[in-house]
Amino acid sequence: MQHTVRQLIPKVAPFVRPYLGLMGLSFLANLVFSLVNAAVLAVVEPIFRTLFGASAPIAAASTTPAIGSGLKAWFDGFIYNVVIADQFFDSIRNLSIFIFVLFIIRGVAKYLGRIISVRMEEGIMKSIRDALFMKVTALSMDFFARKKTGDVMSLLTNDVSVLNSATVNSLTTIWREGTTILIYLALLLAISPTLTLIAIGISLGGLILIRTTTGVLRRYGARMQSAQANYTSTLQESVLGIRVVKALGIESTMIKRFTDQTSHYVRMALRNTRISGLVPLVNDTFGILALVGVFYAGGSALAAGEIQPSNLVTFLFLLFGLMQPITTTVSTIANMQRGIAAADNVVNLLEEQPSIAAGDVVPSTFTTALSVKDLTFSYGDGPVLRNVSFTLRRGETIALVGASGSGKSTMLDLLLRFYDPTSGVIEFDGTDIRTFDLVSYRKQFGMVSQETILFNDTVANNISLGYADANDENIRRAARIAHAETFINQLPETYQTSIGDRGMRLSGGQRQRLAIARAVVRDPQILLFDEATSALDTESERIVQEAISDVLQDRTAVIVAHRLSTIVNADRILVFEQGCIVEEGTHDALLSRGGVYAKLHAMQYANDSTDQRS
Numbered sequence: 001m002q003h004t005v006r007q008l009i010p011k012v013a014p015f016v017r018p019y020l021g022l023m024g025l026s027f028l029a030n031l032v033f034s035l036v037n038a039a040v041l042a043v044v045e046p047i048f049r050t051l052f053g054a055s056a057p058i059a060a061a062s063t064t065p066a067i068g069s070g071l072k073a074w075f076d077g078f079i080y081n082v083v084i085a086d087q088f089f090d091s092i093r094n095l096s097i098f099i100f101v102l103f104i105i106r107g108v109a110k111y112l113g114r115i116i117s118v119r120m121e122e123g124i125m126k127s128i129r130d131a132l133f134m135k136v137t138a139l140s141m142d143f144f145a146r147k148k149t150g151d152v153m154s155l156l157t158n159d160v161s162v163l164n165s166a167t168v169n170s171l172t173t174i175w176r177e178g179t180t181i182l183i184y185l186a187l188l189l190a191i192s193p194t195l196t197l198i199a200i201g202i203s204l205g206g207l208i209l210i211r212t213t214t215g216v217l218r219r220y221g222a223r224m225q226s227a228q229a230n231y232t233s234t235l236q237e238s239v240l241g242i243r244v245v246k247a248l249g250i251e252s253t254m255i256k257r258f259t260d261q262t263s264h265y266v267r268m269a270l271r272n273t274r275i276s277g278l279v280p281l282v283n284d285t286f287g288i289l290a291l292v293g294v295f296y297a298g299g300s301a302l303a304a305g306e307i308q309p310s311n312l313v314t315f316l317f318l319l320f321g322l323m324q325p326i327t328t329t330v331s332t333i334a335n336m337q338r339g340i341a342a343a344d345n346v347v348n349l350l351e352e353q354p355s356i357a358a359g360d361v362v363p364s365t366f367t368t369a370l371s372v373k374d375l376t377f378s379y380g381d382g383p384v385l386r387n388v389s390f391t392l393r394r395g396e397t398i399a400l401v402g403a404s405g406s407g408k409s410t411m412l413d414l415l416l417r418f419y420d421p422t423s424g425v426i427e428f429d430g431t432d433i434r435t436f437d438l439v440s441y442r443k444q445f446g447m448v449s450q451e452t453i454l455f456n457d458t459v460a461n462n463i464s465l466g467y468a469d470a471n472d473e474n475i476r477r478a479a480r481i482a483h484a485e486t487f488i489n490q491l492p493e494t495y496q497t498s499i500g501d502r503g504m505r506l507s508g509g510q511r512q513r514l515a516i517a518r519a520v521v522r523d524p525q526i527l528l529f530d531e532a533t534s535a536l537d538t539e540s541e542r543i544v545q546e547a548i549s550d551v552l553q554d555r556t557a558v559i560v561a562h563r564l565s566t567i568v569n570a571d572r573i574l575v576f577e578q579g580c581i582v583e584e585g586t587h588d589a590l591l592s593r594g595g596v597y598a599k600l601h602a603m604q605y606a607n608d609s610t611d612q613r614s
């Protein structure tokens, strides 16, 4: 959804609010900077007077606005009383010192302003990033199925920086240049209202022209952000999938995709600049027109004796000095459009709501059963599970089997409440699981899936992950249960060995055993295994399978197994076909029945004996 700026401001405001104090300080420093800048130009007139010898300053015309003339009168008074002396050389010396001091103050103000701004900007970006990260972790699984990971990454990195540079940072710029513009305008008015009106009249033409470009710029800005997200996605997929990329030899394909996307980004950036670059061009042209107009009108006034030469020179200096701040302000406003596009992305993510609404009941210890009652579920299109009912009693092991795509993993996801059923309920000891607090409900489970996610940390920390209170004994015990102790003890630093990014330094079988240790370290009430051995070679599979069998002693578990030999001991086997349970019973009962299970079994047995012969 696209937001208007008016809608965006209140959404971003909470992140800025804690920094309003700093923003005030930054504005103050920038105000000092602008004032000094103006003083540097305002000193031009006294210099001219001193060098070319005119006596008193001319009084400002009575029609001039109070602020401008007051400021100028005060400044002139200061200059003529303190700096300009009777002696010519004293005046020159005083003026030199004065200008030097002005520049020092200006430099210090700019420096301080910068430090304060960075403190403020980085602080705001940090809180936006933190909020986005919290939001991302809070969202339900369907969000991640919908969104590309790279887009989310790009949002947190690129969009947040663009949002800052194009808005928070721009605000400071606009304030600094804006106050400069106002002070200059006041001074200009103090010198000659007529000439000022002429200048403003001409420059307004440019501003109106520029106003029309903002819509275009916002659209182009959005395209730049999305082009950036595209190449970030490719980068992320290639790095995460580098094994696949290399094994398939598709490096050049990925390179081509990436370079095409970066080229696309460059094209978008260029297109954006072609329009945004017009802004200063148009602006400068009108500025020069204004200057020429004033020069012409001022020249006539000078000839008619209506204006002092030193005043006209100061006026032109001021007007010239005004051009750059105006150009900067206007270009900044043009560039803000890209930031607004980025802010739109950020706000959209912040407004995402998890599709799973958590309750607040904390489940007590599992005593009787987890029951699935007449459950139907669909991801959106057709139902993936249909009228599924079964009960997992405490201490039982249930196995789910069935062809790939028959809905087994989805069933486990529903037990963990990654999704809510379309109809039907799941009850934990008789209570609808939707009433539970999500985190404490999920802590009842230990899950081992096909692909284990390990973190770049030590063996011990990977096992104790999510169980902050784990002590060495817990970790060792879990490793022993998972048959991981022997290999861990052979690692260079045993439990303190770092396992590398995503556990790359371990074999597949070792990773799965760590996953099992992680699942059991908390002594969860229910264990879920989803084809935990399917990615392994025969030897590792055997070892991991032994580990699983040991783990299952006296525990409650649901196992999805692609290899039927591993589930002969299950208390019950549920056979899934296209989302329905078509058969249910023990291994022996199902075999003698001669149905789907018996067929699956026969097929696998045939395959296995072929394997052995070859």
Ligand SMILES: Nc1ncnc2c1ncn2[C@@H]1O[C@H](COP(=O)(O)OP(=O)(O)O)[C@@H](O)[C@H]1O
Residues within 6 Å of the ligand: 145, 379, 384, 402, 403, 404, 405, 406, 407, 408, 409, 410, 411
């Ligand atoms: N996130 C998802 N969005 C849409 N459809 C999905 C999603 N995950 C799985 N499916 C579909 O649901 C069906 C069951 O998938 P799954 O539960 O993974 O089967 P199994 O684990 O038995 O192989 C499949 O047709 C699959 O294409």
Ligand SMILES: [Mg+2]
Residues within 6 Å of the ligand: 408, 409, 410, 530
């Ligand atoms: Mg599956």
